[in-house]
Amino acid sequence: xxxxxxxxxxxxxxxxxxxxxxxxxxxxxxxxxxxxxxxxxxxxxxxxxxxxxxxxxxxxxxxxxxxxxxxxxxxxxxxxxxxxxxxxxxxxxxxxxxxxxxxxxxxxxx
Amino acid sequence: xxxxxxxxxxxxxxxxxxxxxxxxxxxxxxxxxxxxxxxxxxxxxxxxxxxxxxxxxxxxxxxxxxxxxxxxxxxxxxxxxxxxxxxxxxxxxxxxxxxxxxxxxxxxxxxxxxx
Numbered sequence: 001x002x003x004x005x006x007x008x009x010x011x012x013x014x015x016x017x018x019x020x021x022x023x024x025x026x027x028x029x030x031x032x033x034x035x036x037x038x039x040x041x042x043x044x045x046x047x048x049x050x051x052x053x054x055x056x057x058x059x060x061x062x063x064x065x066x067x068x069x070x071x072x073x074x075x076x077x078x079x080x081x082x083x084x085x086x087x088x089x090x091x092x093x094x095x096x097x098x099x100x101x102x103x104x105x106x107x108x109x110x
Numbered sequence: 111x112x113x114x115x116x117x118x119x120x121x122x123x124x125x126x127x128x129x130x131x132x133x134x135x136x137x138x139x140x141x142x143x144x145x146x147x148x149x150x151x152x153x154x155x156x157x158x159x160x161x162x163x164x165x166x167x168x169x170x171x172x173x174x175x176x177x178x179x180x181x182x183x184x185x186x187x188x189x190x191x192x193x194x195x196x197x198x199x200x201x202x203x204x205x206x207x208x209x210x211x212x213x214x215x216x217x218x219x220x221x222x223x224x225x
Contacts, residue, residue: 034213043201043216044153087153089214097166098143098214102152 003027004090006101013078014109020074021104023088032091033071035062037084038103044087047073075106083108112136114217116202122223123192131187131220135204142185143214144177145201153201159185171196192224 033050054063088101144156179185203214
């Protein structure tokens with residue numbers, strides 16, 4: 001099993017729809033989880049951290065499922081500007097290793 | 111305030127040459143990371159520094175790659191005897207600390223092309 005795994009997509013979603021994607025991780029001892037966003041030919045930027053209790057920031061909701069070892073990102077009322085690659089990031093807490101997933105590409109269609 | 115800066119922004123070199131990439135982290139950030147991203151691919155972790163120390167060098171692709179950080183600030187990534195497969199965008203990031211819920215701030219990257 002890969003350390004961090006994401007569906008590469010692309011997810012083609014009409015504007016205004018709700019979209020969700022998951023990221024699985026292999027190390028059950030992992031403690032810190034994040035979603036980063038990367039626009040084409042740009043550097044990644046933090047979208048949100050993922051807390052055990054789940055967290056919400058506007059249209060974005062992130063959740064952690066420790067039992068099944070995955071995190072999720074839900075985007076409601078999607079906008080054209082949400083089109084990007086979403087990177088799942090896990091701090092393995094083993095030698096402080098931080099692993100980026102390969103990303104999920106999202107295309108919001110007008 | 112100033113973000114993470116990297117230089118050069120673009121580097122074209124011939125196969126077999128050595129290159130040196132530079133990263134200036136955000137002031138006060140103790141952790142610094144190097145990643146590599148090939149076209150259309152995810153980020154490949156190379157190495158990180160906590161202060162001037164690099165606890166884990168296993169992510170470096172080969173012994174042609176080395177990195178150092180001095181004064182807890184600037185870091186350089188050196189690639190010796192470059193090969194065409196080294197062509198990628200090299201991204202540097204810094205964070206306040208390595209552990210816990212610390213956001214990584216990325217620089218704009220250095221696009222390396224090996225001819």
